[in-house]
Amino acid sequence: MARRTERPAGPLDPRSQQILRATIEEYVLTAEPVGSQTLVDRYGLGVSSATVRNVMAELEEAGYLTHPHTSAGRVPTDAGYRLYVESIAPRISLAPVERLMIRHQFGQVEFASEQWFRLAAATIAGTTHAAGLATPAKPRSCKLRHIDLVATSTHTASLVVVLAEGGVKQELIPIEDAYDQAELDDVARLLNNELADKSARQVASRMAALAQDPDAPPLAVRVTQRVEKLMREFDAATVEDVFSDGLLNVMSEPEFSQSEKLRRVFAALQNRDYLGSLVARLATAGDVQVLIGGENERAEMRDVSLVLATYGQPGRALGVVGVLGPTRMAYPHAIGTVRYVSGLMNELVEQLYR
Amino acid sequence: MARRTERPAGPLDPRSQQILRATIEEYVLTAEPVGSQTLVDRYGLGVSSATVRNVMAELEEAGYLTHPHTSAGRVPTDAGYRLYVESIAPRISLAPVERLMIRHQFGQVEFASEQWFRLAAATIAGTTHAAGLATPAKPRSCKLRHIDLVATSTHTASLVVVLAEGGVKQELIPIEDAYDQAELDDVARLLNNELADKSARQVASRMAALAQDPDAPPLAVRVTQRVEKLMREFDAATVEDVFSDGLLNVMSEPEFSQSEKLRRVFAALQNRDYLGSLVARLATAGDVQVLIGGENERAEMRDVSLVLATYGQPGRALGVVGVLGPTRMAYPHAIGTVRYVSGLMNELVEQLYR
DNA sequence: GTTAGCACTCCGGCCATGAGAGTGCTAACG
DNA sequence: CGTTAGCACTCTCATGGCCGGAGTGCTAAC
Helix, strand or coil, X not given: CCXXXXXXXXXXXXXXXXXXXXXXXXXXXXXXXXXXXXXXXXXXXXXXXXXXXXXXXXXXXXXXXXXXXXXXXXXXXXXXXXXXXHXXXXXXXXXXXXXXXXXHXXXXXXXXXXXXXXXXXXXXXXXXXXXXXXXXXXXXXXXXXXXXXXXXXXXXXXXXXXXXXXXXXEEEEECCCCCCHHHHXXXXXHHHHHXXXXXXXXXXXXHHHHHHCCCCCHHHHXXXXXXXXXXXXXXXXXXXXXXXXXXXXXXXXXXXCCCHHHHHHHHHHHCHHHHHHHHHHHHHHXXXXXXXXXXXXXHHHHHXXXXXXXXXXXXXXXEEEEEEEECCCCHHHHHHHHHHHHHHHHHHHHHHCC | CXXXXXXCCCCCCHHHHHHHHHHHHHHHHHCCCECHHHHHHHCCCCCCHHXXXXXXXXXXXXXXXXXXXXXXXXXXXXXXXXXXXXXHCCCCCCCHHHHHHHHHHHHCCXXXXXXXXXXXXXXXXXXXXXEEEECCCEECCCEEEEEEEEEEECCEEEEEEEECCCCEEEEEEECCCCCCHHHHHHHHHHHHHHHCCCEHHHHHHHHHHHHHCCCCCHHHHHHHHHHHHHHHHHHHCCCCCCEEECHHHHHCCHHHCCCHHHHHHHHHHHCHHHHHHHHHHHHHHCCCEEECHHHCXXXXXXXXXXXXXXXXXXXXXXXXXXXXXXXXXXXXXXXXXXXXXXXXXXHHHHHHCC
């Protein structure tokens, strides 16, 4: 008994939950500290503002709300959002209209490869009014399909590497001795015979063999080195590329009108390693994961929240889609959107890659 | 005589020029309306503030300066900046330190293709503290080098098109009848024989021939269509892609702290057509071109200035580098930077493509 | 043509004020 | 015992008046 007065952990009674929920939802809407009277007025709580005040004081004790200053309304803490997301927020599934709109947008997509991910990011940004994130589905490891050497000048060539999973890499390589296009073709043909359908590791061992062979043209060895390096790097990365859209949506939120903080968020996002480091955790979780403010490991990310999910098959190819927004975010809607989009992406991957 | 009192066009006498210049440079520095006294204090004009006031009043009559309100200092108009850029600004060449830094950064570049343009944009952004822009050098027209078909599922394949100029395009194509990888290889081999070294137009005529041929596999025709479409689109675009960096630099300028305007600038930039439409003009001009505020055709761009130059050879391959910043921009420095970087890019292109 | 001097304008910072929103506490109520 | 009305208190924020300073434009003298 006196359940409501014992502070630590213990689950909140329904009324406290209701009030926490109302506080959060009101705050998400208005971006202003929420007072007890407002809550009574706009959410049919059936109690007086004084009671609400008492409950809010308890919620503050328990760490779910704070005060910006003595006589202001309450604001949710990270812990408050966490509890909300975890057990209080309504499990919405996206409104049919929105589903339709998203599906429609995906229908438009031409099959040009990277357009997809741009589109996914843009769609998410559009429906959530926050920033959308998407990474291509990256196969766990790659095999070589074909290489091509194109002379671009007397001393440089463009090396194109096509991977068996449909990916393409390109880079320029310097050539010390003059090779003409015909000779480049010979080298390419030789290597295609040697290396087709080989994994990075197999390419590496072939390279060792080739290096020993006195008959092998020196260029062939150098190109193989490059190819091996490209493939190794490809295998090592968990995230190939990060597309984002609508970062300006976030910027126009009141808490970020002073943009200095966001610059660092931008920068951290460009770095593929950050999302990459999350993939493992996401993949095992299986569902949408939410990272709220301070829960982020990176200091830059302390002021924003991420709603993320993977798509694809864990063993084969994995990508990430998600939302980046202020901690004051419409979580249920964001979660619904990410869940739906990741589902769609799953279908697409399913359909296109086996 | 009484030269200074006749208002229209006529070139400004040296003192007026000096004062206009001082006004602009002070304003660029401080972002605040410039008063006559400040000018006298900080720029050794050798006359009294009253005189300066008279001259400034004339410059305002002539349309080179304005008043935000009655008793405030002067602010340059677009016309003022234009005159400044055209005939008053000092022709600086970039400081040796800066040249060195830029050259150094370019030295770092791995030859992975698109890294270049990102780097150019980043470098420009870094030295000018505004946004940097760069587009890849796009050949006027392309020839086919090689295509590759990789099965990704039973009903889709990845089509990789390598162009003779070193570019690569990729897209997914649906396949109605089941083809296995060996059959795809056959089709690819057939088409490579047919189409290698052909231009978009030649591919189109081959396609017509192929469509007539009852022996040609239907997939070959469909793939050829795709290839032709890709090549045609490639030929038609004057700008292949737009890389930008440091848009946040611009955002942190006081005139853009209310970001609504910048969103539209962002959006307009993503559209390749806008820069594309400028390329022709830039290429004929030969040197760095400056577009100041209202001179931009697009309404969104009225509040910003562009400093642009092409690199590459007009007949063969052209790209654009430039700066986007507030109209209140350090034009001489921006121009110097763009000139230097475009020169470097020229060297690189020269070196890598013939 | 230049300059000193001056009246005038307008912005921006400062302060006091007061309304409003919100809290926390206490005492009464069912 | 939980709930509620009431109240004193706190803090913010918008308002308005006030002043200083920066800057102008004009005039008259140099």
